[in-house]
Structures are given as structure tokens and as C-alpha cells.
Amino acid sequence: MxxxxxxxxxxxxxTLPICFDAFQNVFKKFDDKDLSSKEIKAMFGPSETGIIKENLSNSNKDQAIELYYEKYAEHHHALVEPxxxxxxxxxxxxxxxxxxxxxxxxxxxxxxxxxxxxxxxxxxxxxxxxxxxxxxxxxxxxxxxxxxxxxxxxxxxxxxxxxxxxxxxxxxxxxxxxxxxxxxxxxxxxxxxxxxxxxxxxxxxxxxxxx
CATH class of the missing domain: 3.40.50.1000 (HAD superfamily/HAD-like)
Structure with missing residues (x-):
């Protein structure tokens, strides 16, 4: 080997909790949807940008992507332990x-x-x-x-x-x-x-x- x-x-x-948290923030703000972790997990496959582009109804996808990374960085320390x-x-x-x-x-x-x-x-x-x-x-x-x-x-x-x-x-x-x-x-x-x-x-x- x-x-x-x-x-x-x-x-x-x-890191799954921080991924769920960041996506939940995005879909709540831009589509006014409260998504469960299970619903978000069902979208997994593409990158985060791909998930947002494919699943977000709101047309402001670039802004939504920026919010995702903002929340991902902001909450990382609280939600992800080494x-x-x-x-x-x-x-x-x-x-x-x-x-x-x-x-x-x-x-x-x-x-x-x-x-x-x-x-x-x-x-x-x-x-x-x-x-x-x-x-x-x-x-x-x-x-x-x-x-x-x-x-x-x-x-x-x-x-x-x-x-x-x-x-x-x-x-x-x-x-x-x-x-x-x-x-x-x-x-x-x-x-x-x-x-x-x-x-x-x-x-x-x-x-x-x-x-």
C-alpha cells in the first residue's frame, strides 16, 4: 500500500453540522424555507455552489453562495472540533x-x-x-x-x-x-x-x- x-x-x-447550519441559513434567508439536516443531506453530491445553484429557487444565487461561505467560516469554531x-x-x-x-x-x-x-x-x-x-x-x-x-x-x-x-x-x-x-x-x-x-x-x- x-x-x-x-x-x-x-x-x-x-463538519456535517457546519454544512447543515450554513445551508439552513442560506435557504431560510433566500427561499424562506426551514430545511432539516435530512433534506440537506439528500442534496449532497455536487459542491456547495452546485447544491445552491441546483436547489435554490431565489435568483440571487451568487449572494446565497457568499452567505454560505460567510456562515461556514463564522460558525466553524463553534460547530467543528478538532x-x-x-x-x-x-x-x-x-x-x-x-x-x-x-x-x-x-x-x-x-x-x-x-x-x-x-x-x-x-x-x-x-x-x-x-x-x-x-x-x-x-x-x-x-x-x-x-x-x-x-x-x-x-x-x-x-x-x-x-x-x-x-x-x-x-x-x-x-x-x-x-x-x-x-x-x-x-x-x-x-x-x-x-x-x-x-x-x-x-x-x-x-x-x-x-x-
């Missing part, structure tokens, strides 16, 4: 010389806010965001692009994610695909397609990679 590629929201960071176990895992993997990547549907702008806030900048060798691809997960485009940029073969990499779309993308990219439900908020409680392996805790996965 030469490379480990991670999803971000719900996998590397417990995870020491994940930080230690990333440091351990880097220390072992593994190449690390992120493939996320998030836009680069919000990912950068989170990476900076969680002091996870400069930890990854490649980052593919929703801005960098045409077809979001479950399409394997993002994972394949990361493999190409990392210069590793499918059999030399694993992809770790918390959503059905992650598992589908990893399996289609023909990499070892790992489903995780190790943060307080994750996207999928039961995967519709079985990952090769699944973990309920970061410590369990750490034992797997160190053993």
Missing part, C-alpha cells in the same frame, strides 16, 4: 512515508477554511475538490484523478469514506475501499454496496494499519 485517499466531511472531520485521534493517524501515516490524498465533493473554498481551522494544512500530497471534477462521487473521476496525480496504481491505494457515494466511487476505481462510521456525524448508517472493510472507530483502523 503506497497511498491512502480520504473523503473529508464525516470522514476526516466532523479530532486528536485523526490528527495522530494522519501524522503516523505521513511518518510511514505513505502518500495521502483527499477526494471531496466540497468546494476548495470551504475545504480551505476547514483545513486551516483544524490545522490540517500541508498534510496531504493531493487534494481533489468538487471544483476539480466534472462528475461527482459516486463517479470514480475524483479518485482516479488523485491516483494519477499521486502516481500510484489502483492496487497500491485505498479510499476511505463515510457515504454510499464514497463506497461506490472507490469500488468503481478498483481500489481497496473502506467504509467508516467513526465520527459523531456520518452520512450513511448502512452502505448499499459493501465496502471491502469497515471500521467504527479510528483506533480500530489505526490498529489495522499498524498491525
Amino acid at each position: 503506497k497511498a491512502i485517499i480520504f473523503d473529508f466531511d464525516g470522514t476526516l472531520a466532523d 479530532n486528536d485521534e485523526i490528527n495522530e493517524l494522519i501524522k503516523y501515516l505521513k511518518g510511514k512515508g505513505l502518500k495521502l490524498g483527499i477526494v471531496t465533493g466540497k468546494a476548495k473554498r470551504s475545504l480551505d477554511i476547514s483545513l486551516q481551522a483544524l490545522q490540517m494544512e500541508n498534510m496531504f500530497d493531493v487534494i481533489i475538490t468538487g471544483d476539480d471534477i466534472i462528475k461527482p462521487k459516486p463517479d470514480p473521476e475524483g479518485v482516479n484523478k488523485a491516483l494519477s496525480l499521486l502516481d500510484v496504481k489502483n492496487k497500491e491505494a485505498m479510499f476511505i469514506g463515510d457515504s454510499d457515494a464514497d463506497i461506490h466511487a472507490g469500488v468503481k476505481a478498483n481500489v481497496l475501499t473502506i467504509g467508516v462510521q467513526w465520527l459523531p456525524n456520518y452520512q450513511t448508517s448502512a452502505f448499499s454496496i459493501e465496502p471491502h472493510l469497515s471500521f467504527k472507530s479510528v483506533s480500530e483502523f489505526t490498529k489495522f494499519v499498524t498491525g
Whole structure:
């Protein structure tokens, strides 16, 4: 194994609450809609800008997008806590010389806010965001692009994610695909397609990679 590629929201960071909060602010202000977390989760796939452009009725989409990022940055510290176990895992993997990547549907702008806030900048060798691809997960485009940029073969990499779309993308990219439900908020409680392996805790996965 030469490379480990991670999803971000719900996998590397417990950012789903801040995503829900920012979207709820946007849809309340611009469409006067009170959306539940479940309703917002059903929109996931495209980047935040894509979600707003596709789902907001109000024509002021650019203003709505700006409000999203404003609320995302403003409430990040209150709603997203750093995870020491994940930080230690990333440091351990880097220390072992593994190449690390992120493939996320998030836009680069919000990912950068989170990476900076969680002091996870400069930890990854490649980052593919929703801005960098045409077809979001479950399409394997993002994972394949990361493999190409990392210069590793499918059999030399694993992809770790918390959503059905992650598992589908990893399996289609023909990499070892790992489903995780190790943060307080994750996207999928039961995967519709079985990952090769699944973990309920970061410590369990750490034992797997160190053993």
C-alpha cells in the first residue's frame, strides 16, 4: 500500500453540522424555507455552489453562495472540533512515508477554511475538490484523478469514506475501499454496496494499519 485517499466531511472531520447550519441559513434567508439536516443531506453530491445553484429557487444565487461561505467560516469554531485521534493517524501515516490524498465533493473554498481551522494544512500530497471534477462521487473521476496525480496504481491505494457515494466511487476505481462510521456525524448508517472493510472507530483502523 503506497497511498491512502480520504473523503473529508464525516470522514476526516466532523463538519456535517457546519454544512447543515450554513445551508439552513442560506435557504431560510433566500427561499424562506426551514430545511432539516435530512433534506440537506439528500442534496449532497455536487459542491456547495452546485447544491445552491441546483436547489435554490431565489435568483440571487451568487449572494446565497457568499452567505454560505460567510456562515461556514463564522460558525466553524463553534460547530467543528478538532479530532486528536485523526490528527495522530494522519501524522503516523505521513511518518510511514505513505502518500495521502483527499477526494471531496466540497468546494476548495470551504475545504480551505476547514483545513486551516483544524490545522490540517500541508498534510496531504493531493487534494481533489468538487471544483476539480466534472462528475461527482459516486463517479470514480475524483479518485482516479488523485491516483494519477499521486502516481500510484489502483492496487497500491485505498479510499476511505463515510457515504454510499464514497463506497461506490472507490469500488468503481478498483481500489481497496473502506467504509467508516467513526465520527459523531456520518452520512450513511448502512452502505448499499459493501465496502471491502469497515471500521467504527479510528483506533480500530489505526490498529489495522499498524498491525
